[in-house]
Amino acid sequence: MSMSRRTFLKATVAGGVGISALGFDLRPAYAAVRQLKIRNAREYKTVCPYCAVGCGTIAYVHGSGGLNTTKTIIHVEGDPDSPINGGTLCPKGASQMQLAISPRLRKSPMYREAGSREWREVDWDFAMEWFARKFKESRDNTFIEQDTQGRTVNRANGIAWVGSATVANEDAYLITKTMRAMGLTYIEHQARI
Amino acid sequence: MPDTLAIKRISATPSAMIPLSSLRSSGPVYSKLVDISKCIGCKGCEVACKEWNDLKVEQTANFGSYQSHKDLSSNTWLLMRFNEVAVGDDDVDWLIKKDACLHCEDPGCLFACPAPGAIVQYQNGIVDFNQDQCIGCQYCVSGCPFDIPRFDKETKTVAKCNMCIDRVEAGLEPACVKTCPTNAIQWGLKEDMLALAEKKVETMQRRGFEHAALYNPGGVGGTHMMYVVPHGDRLEDYSLPAHPVASPMPLSGLNVLQRVGSYLLGFGVLGALGHLLAFGQESAEDSEGPGA
Numbered sequence: 001m002s003m004s005r006r007t008f009l010k011a012t013v014a015g016g017v018g019i020s021a022l023g024f025d026l027r028p029a030y031a032a033v034r035q036l037k038i039r040n041a042r043e044y045k046t047v048c049p050y051c052a053v054g055c056g057t058i059a060y061v062h063g064s065g066g067l068n069t070t071k072t073i074i075h076v077e078g079d080p081d082s083p084i085n086g087g088t089l090c091p092k093g094a095s096q097m098q099l100a101i102s103p104r105l106r107k108s109p110m111y112r113e114a115g116s117r118e119w120r121e122v123d124w125d126f127a128m129e130w131f132a133r134k135f136k137e138s139r140d141n142t143f144i145e146q147d148t149q150g151r152t153v154n155r156a157n158g159i160a161w162v163g164s165a166t167v168a169n170e171d172a173y174l175i176t177k178t179m180r181a182m183g184l185t186y187i188e189h190q191a192r193i
Numbered sequence: 194m195p196d197t198l199a200i201k202r203i204s205a206t207p208s209a210m211i212p213l214s215s216l217r218s219s220g221p222v223y224s225k226l227v228d229i230s231k232c233i234g235c236k237g238c239e240v241a242c243k244e245w246n247d248l249k250v251e252q253t254a255n256f257g258s259y260q261s262h263k264d265l266s267s268n269t270w271l272l273m274r275f276n277e278v279a280v281g282d283d284d285v286d287w288l289i290k291k292d293a294c295l296h297c298e299d300p301g302c303l304f305a306c307p308a309p310g311a312i313v314q315y316q317n318g319i320v321d322f323n324q325d326q327c328i329g330c331q332y333c334v335s336g337c338p339f340d341i342p343r344f345d346k347e348t349k350t351v352a353k354c355n356m357c358i359d360r361v362e363a364g365l366e367p368a369c370v371k372t373c374p375t376n377a378i379q380w381g382l383k384e385d386m387l388a389l390a391e392k393k394v395e396t397m398q399r400r401g402f403e404h405a406a407l408y409n410p411g412g413v414g415g416t417h418m419m420y421v422v423p424h425g426d427r428l429e430d431y432s433l434p435a436h437p438v439a440s441p442m443p444l445s446g447l448n449v450l451q452r453v454g455s456y457l458l459g460f461g462v463l464g465a466l467g468h469l470l471a472f473g474q475e476s477a478e479d480s481e482g483p484g485a
Contacts, residue, residue, distance in 0.1 A: 010469065033198060033321065036363045037247075075244070078371060088374040094240040 038075050045079055048093045049166040052190060055093055056082025073100050135159065139182065156183035163189030197221070197362055202314040204306035207452070210441045212314075219316035223361065224383035225370060225418040226390055227291050229431070230397060230405075231377035234273055234289040236261060238369030238378060242271040242293075245357060245368035265292060267345030270354040271369060278430045290420070290431045291369070291378070294341045294354035296320050298414030301439030302353075305336025318383065318417035319358050324350040338413060338437035356417070386419060393421045412438040 041060035048055040056079035063071030076097040080087035089096075099105075109127040110119045142158025161179045163172055172189050179187050197220040201212045239261065242248070249268045253261050260275045271293040278286045300320045303312040311326040312333060322333075322342070327350040333342045334351060342353045357367035365371070370380040379389060390407045397405035406425025409415050422428065428435045 007469075033362055034359045036359045036365075037245075039363070077241070077245075077368070080371075085374070087371050089237060089241070089372045090235055090374055091237045091240040094237050094244055094372050097244065 041074055048089065048096055049099065050092045050096065051165060053084060055079075055085035055089055057089065057093065057096065059097075073097055135182075143183065154183050155185055157185065159184055160186035161188070163187075165190045197317060198358075199316040200313055201316045202300070202303055203310055204303045204312035205309040209304055209306075215316070222316070222318050222383045223356075223380065223417065224318060224386040225356070225367065226379045226381075226386040226421065227418060228377050228379070228393055228421045229288075229290060230393075230402070230421065230423045231375050232273075232289050232291065233375050233377075234259060234275060235374065236273050237372045237374055238291060239269075239271050239273055241368040241372035242354070243269070245360070246270065246355075265341065265343055265353075267343045267348075267350075267352040270294070270352065274432060276430060276432060278427075286424070286430070288424075288431050290433070292341075292432070293369075293418065294320065294356070295339055295413075296354075296356055296417035297338075297439060298416065299439050299441065301336040301338050301413065302333035302342055303336075304439060304441045305332040307332060315358070317361065319356045319361065321355045321358050322351060322353055324348065324352065327351055336439070338434055338439055383415075383417065390419060390421050397421070397423060408433060410434075410437050412436055414439075 038060040041062055042065075044059045044061055046057055046059050048057050057076055058079045059073055060075040060077075061071050062074050063069050065071060074097075076094075078085050078087035078089040078093070108121050108123065111122040111127065111130070112119045138158045139156045142156060144153055144155045144157055147153050159182075161175065161184055163175055167175065167189070175189070176187060199215045199217070199219045200208075202208045203213075243250070248270065251262060251266065251268055256263060258275050258277075260273065262269050262272055265272050271291065274290045274292045276288040276290065278288060280286050296318055297320065298318070300312070300314055302322075303314055303320060306312045307330060308326050308328045311323050311328065312320065313323060314320045329344070329349040329351070331342075331344050331351060334340075334344060342351045344351050357365075357369075360367055366380040370378045379386065381389075387407075387409070390409075394405050394407055402423045404426040405421070405423050408420035408422050408425075408428070420431075420433070422431060422433070424430065
């Protein structure tokens, strides 16, 4: 039998189909594993702001920090080098990135009038004025100049100040100075970090 | 491809039945060890899992339990189950269990999967779902003896814990392991974890939990998330199946049919070709002249 060009072409095509159908290890393509999302992030060592334990954390940040850019935080996890927590974090600490980027964060003070059931957004000027008025009112009403034995004490016993866990050392210093100047004796600060 | 990601099995290929071997020796085989007796139910692992894997938030509602979500979902790969079990008339056991994929050595999901490459098992023990190849048939859901994979209606694919394979590949432990504040979740070589588990079980038995046991079920060839269970005689109270089974043969019938079909097709075409070469194309040869 002579092999014409047409027969040769037919045989090649048929042979190719045959080999493909036999499946000589046409291993199915599979997508690569998701890339490590922190691979190109900058690491900033910081401290969890939530409680008095003071767990060491690493914040992973995208952005060069250049003049024309803004940075964004992409991930937070425990700092394995911290002797406090050795990389572990509680559920609040593990979600602390939300403190920076959550769209549910309140950006302005909320105010609920006495007797009302509704919270409403107010501006900072309103809040500061309201606070100052209440502070003065309470201080005037409860101020003690002299104790029962006639000694000068100048106490504002009607007010207590509770510092936040997110305030830094310097803020805590300022709070103490200011509140002592006002005559407060009940001053507390929750985080000792 | 780094050795840490050497592949063992690919769904709907012969490797589902006969695991692949690689030229290089494979890297470390890992396992998680969850010591249920040390867990305080803080759900730090749940949050860390959501955070690392960028899983969407789901609105939850209080249903009379400390449990956050009612069930696993395609966006909740890890759920702390808070089971309350009555003991006698006036006592209750509060059994907390980390519920997530156990990464079986013989993965029922992979055996059941008809989509080539949608489920991949790595030599390091991780079973990963590949949503790009998933066809949404949900055979893996029925193939899983632990009821773990969940179908996502939006993307029409199935999802579950991937043991943070991106982290493991980079030499990091999974997010849940790293965050656990009470060392209830440990991570390391499977052999190390087995040795550690043995010690833990011994300690617990000495301290009065006489049925304390390691949960590493043989019916699925062992798992890469193992539990140390204080009440090993009451596995169902932890919602752990006592005798989970998965084997490649019964569930991969589809694979076998596929192979048989493709061989039949192949031999059919080859036979036709052979016939053509041996006997020629009678009517065509008659009408066409040589050298046409």
